[in-house]
Amino acid sequence: MKNSKKVLKRDKETKEAQIEIENIVWGGKGIGRIDGKVYFIPKSVPQDRLLIKVTKEKKDYGYGEIVKIIYPSPYRVSPLCKDFKRCGGCQIQMMNYKLQVESKEKMAKEILRRWLNKAKFNSLLAMENPFEYRHSGEFHIKWMGEKCLCGFYEGESHKVVDFENCYLFPKGFNSKIKGIKNFVYRKKIEGISSFNLSSGENEEGYIATFLVGENDFDLKDFENIQKEVDLNGVVVKSKNGVEILRKGECFLTYTIKKREELLPEEIKFKVDVESFTQANFQINAELVYEVLRLANLSSNETVLELFSGAGNFTLPLAMKCKEVTAVEKCEKAIEDSKFNANLNSLHNVKHLKGDVKEQIRKLISTSEKYDLVLLDPPRGGAYEIIEGIAAFNPKRVLYISCNLPTLERDLRRLNEFGFFAEEFSFFDLFPHTYGVETAVLLRSKNDKN
Numbered sequence: 001m002k003n004s005k006k007v008l009k010r011d012k013e014t015k016e017a018q019i020e021i022e023n024i025v026w027g028g029k030g031i032g033r034i035d036g037k038v039y040f041i042p043k044s045v046p047q048d049r050l051l052i053k054v055t056k057e058k059k060d061y062g063y064g065e066i067v068k069i070i071y072p073s074p075y076r077v078s079p080l081c082k083d084f085k086r087c088g089g090c091q092i093q094m095m096n097y098k099l100q101v102e103s104k105e106k107m108a109k110e111i112l113r114r115w116l117n118k119a120k121f122n123s124l125l126a127m128e129n130p131f132e133y134r135h136s137g138e139f140h141i142k143w144m145g146e147k148c149l150c151g152f153y154e155g156e157s158h159k160v161v162d163f164e165n166c167y168l169f170p171k172g173f174n175s176k177i178k179g180i181k182n183f184v185y186r187k188k189i190e191g192i193s194s195f196n197l198s199s200g201e202n203e204e205g206y207i208a209t210f211l212v213g214e215n216d217f218d219l220k221d222f223e224n225i226q227k228e229v230d231l232n233g234v235v236v237k238s239k240n241g242v243e244i245l246r247k248g249e250c251f252l253t254y255t256i257k258k259r260e261e262l263l264p265e266e267i268k269f270k271v272d273v274e275s276f277t278q279a280n281f282q283i284n285a286e287l288v289y290e291v292l293r294l295a296n297l298s299s300n301e302t303v304l305e306l307f308s309g310a311g312n313f314t315l316p317l318a319m320k321c322k323e324v325t326a327v328e329k330c331e332k333a334i335e336d337s338k339f340n341a342n343l344n345s346l347h348n349v350k351h352l353k354g355d356v357k358e359q360i361r362k363l364i365s366t367s368e369k370y371d372l373v374l375l376d377p378p379r380g381g382a383y384e385i386i387e388g389i390a391a392f393n394p395k396r397v398l399y400i401s402c403n404l405p406t407l408e409r410d411l412r413r414l415n416e417f418g419f420f421a422e423e424f425s426f427f428d429l430f431p432h433t434y435g436v437e438t439a440v441l442l443r444s445k446n447d448k449n
């Protein structure tokens with residue numbers, strides 16, 4: 001980058017300064033330097049020259065916000081969304097998509113720099129159309145006097161941004177959000193704090209799950225929402241997670257199509273709205289194929305899969321190996337996974353319902369061994385179970401992660417137990433956000449392959 005090393009002038013009184021943005025970091029903020037010190041600037045683009053106001057100073061770094069764009073980056077674009085400035089649903093819609101992809105790759109390489117010279121890094125798989133890719137989202141509702149706000153939170157706050165249209169979702173999805181919002185507004189239903197809206201692949205069937213507080217509410221209203229907005233199903237839950245109402249068909253469906261040399265038959269999924277599904281069906285399918293390629297299973301091998309959900313990886317893996325043992329704590333997800341195994345005539349899956357730590361402890365006591373351990377933990381990662389994974393003495397570990405910093409920490413831990421990162425693949429599951437999905441294959445020092 002041309003000017004990134006240049007010391008930029010700073011006005012101490014107003015705490016305003018000029019800065020040139022170098023790249024984005026985890027969280028989506030751009031970074032630049034003033035007198036060698038790093039500053040994090042939201043909604044800035046690599047190669048922007050900005051006038052910023054310093055909002056927070058720490059000893060080694062600081063935060064700022066844009067006062068003026070002095071020279072816009074050549075990669076700066078007008079975001080489609082008119083609420084982008086405030087809404088926390090996206091962080092980088094003002095970057096052209098090609099640069100988003102390059103910047104995410106650069107960010108991933110920076111976070112995983114320890115492994116750069118030791119492992120193969122594949123390019124990040126981008127989307128052809130980086131809009132209208134999501135099939136599921138969580139929307140907050142807040143009453144401000146007579147006004148009902150509905151949308152995502154502002155970045156780093158709990159203020160609800162009442163967006164008009166979210167371009168990450170298909171048009172049909174947006175009209176369902178509007179339908180729900182209008183109903184809630186007209187009927188003045190004040191007890192809802194948020195709702196999740198999900199649909200199956202190709203927008204087949206919409207299901208809404210409403211989270212309600214202590215306030216009085218009339219369950220009849222939710223039955224009427226279902227009819228008026230034409231939803232396949234409606235669930236009402238209290239804030240402590242207890243289901244109060246379930247009406248209609250509360251599941252979604254998707255398919256992973258067969259792919260030559262990787263997946264010999266297509267796999268159908270039917271998943272309860274309470275179970276986890278990846279929010280981007282198209283890139284999820286690519287992730288599944290890549291998992292199969294990296295796993296490179298032979299028909300006599302066994303797999304232990306941790307955090308297995310409704311069987312998204314379990315069933316494709318089962319098609320390629322002797323047996324998969326799948327561990328998952330969500331009751332609905334385990335039921336789905338069993339149902340989907342039968343639906344696809346896969347009878348070589350053992351399902352264990354419970355906490356992974358507890359199930360690992362039980363499996364170790366039976367001296368079970370596995371050729372491959374696959375794990376796909378939530379964003380907090382899996383640090384505390386790595387010692388347990390090593391106890392199975394697997395030849396390979398395949399780690400799927402939605403959080404690069406916790407992945408990096410866990411890879412160091414796996415390394416301490418003799419597992420070496422061999423190949424990384426990256427996926428743009430969430431265009432316009434800083435998110436990167438990663439699949440990394442590790443090999444045990446004991447594997448002679």
Ligand SMILES: C[S@@+](CC[C@H](N)C(=O)[O-])C[C@H]1O[C@@H](n2cnc3c(N)ncnc32)[C@H](O)[C@@H]1O
Pocket residue numbers: 276277278307308309310311312313327328329330333354355356357376377378
């Ligand atoms: C990121 S999702 C992955 C699910 C699945 N692999 C997929 O691709 O759809 C993580 C899953 O881990 C489950 N989970 C979270 N914490 C768990 C724990 N401590 N023990 C077992 N399962 C857990 C969640 O219910 C969720 O289904």
